[in-house]
Amino acid sequence: MMTNPTGRLTQGQFSFLPDLSDAEITLQIEYGLKKGYAWSVEYTDDPHPRNTYWEMFGMPMFDLQDAAGVLMEVKNCRKAFPNHYIRLMAFDSHRGVESIAMSFIVNRPKDEPGFMLERQEIGGRSMRYTTRGYGADKPEGKRY
């Protein structure tokens, strides 16, 4: 069985779909803004599933009315990190929620090697499992 059947990282929303175009991203941003979410842009070159906190690209954008501002930041981030994973996150500040309500990838490296499952035999028949990104061997910034 392949561990990475689509050859792509599948994290967040829409990750099994083809990459969203900018027009489609705009519609998603517009939807979030209408719900009152604050969008933020994050990037990383270590997309391990347990790597929850990616690097922030600028501050979260509160009080925006239109998607153009968020899209501008996405484009700036793509220009700065063309070969990184970039995701858009929408923070819902409503009382009782106060967490990320939407999150999807808007930029991927050209080549996504995926992850390997490492097995370690310990004490008799016990096994210990580790997920390791194939791309994560190299130092930060040189991975993709």
Add this chain to the structure above:
Amino acid sequence: MSAPSYSIPGVVSAASPVAPADEASGAAPALVDSGARSVAQVLAQSQVEDVLAELERDLVGLAPVKARIRDIAALLVIDKLRINLGLTSQAPSLHMSFTGNPGTGKTTVAMRMAQILHRLGYVRKGHLVAVTRDDLVGQYIGHTAPKTKEVLKKAMGGVLFIDEAYYLYRPENERDYGQEAIEILLQVMENQRDDLVVILAGYKDRMDTFFQSNPGMSSRIAHHLDFPDYSVGELMQISGKMLGTQNYRFGPGAAEAFDRYLQLRIGQPHFANARSVRNALDRARLRQASRLFSERDRELTRDDLTTIEARDILASRLFKPE
């Protein structure tokens, strides 16, 4: 992983580069054929006529400004018709500068402008973000760019109104961060003309020096609107409207007294047109209130409470002999 088999509402084909992202927001997208073939149809679709009529009704005087706004609205309407017939028309540059003395209605008109442009579909949301130098320029190195960008992002889809814009440029200090803010502004004004409209406002003479020292800014602004001072007659009309909205009215002789007050006040320093009128009326209200307050046992009628009498105005320091 090429052609998607799903479709998104509001997008004709997923591959089209110009998608009307504002379809969902209820605004008529500017670049799509709306089927209208005559000016009346566009006006009916956009309801811009209402805003123009409101402008005419609510704002006293300002004839040159109103004429220019009508011109701009006409251009936008005709552009829509051109688009409907498949003629290419470049999105016009709508950045403006409003110059004029204090209290001549620059902010009020800017607010209306946002509405008009929204009705015509040239800005998607039609909100107004009013800022001054403090909101754009940072306090230390590296603070200005994020600050300016944040404001610009908030203003996208609407109108960015920069009050007293000449403060952005301080020639006496060559390390002033204002220059950085101006550069970012210029870049966005040029590259994202569809996303926001910038309106610079300020006093005439100082804006002129500002534009002289920033020729790039001046050339990117298509519309320079000059707000004339109000005449006494216009100021009287304004005061009537102001009192009307606050449920007050002039008593016998009070209007004449206020007319005389205005004639004296115009000659004084720091006269701020409509703003001075508002302040004078507020002071008259104060005097009316204390006049009524002193008559403890009188039963006050509706008339008493809404009438500003001549003596409330004549008590002003302007009428006192020096």
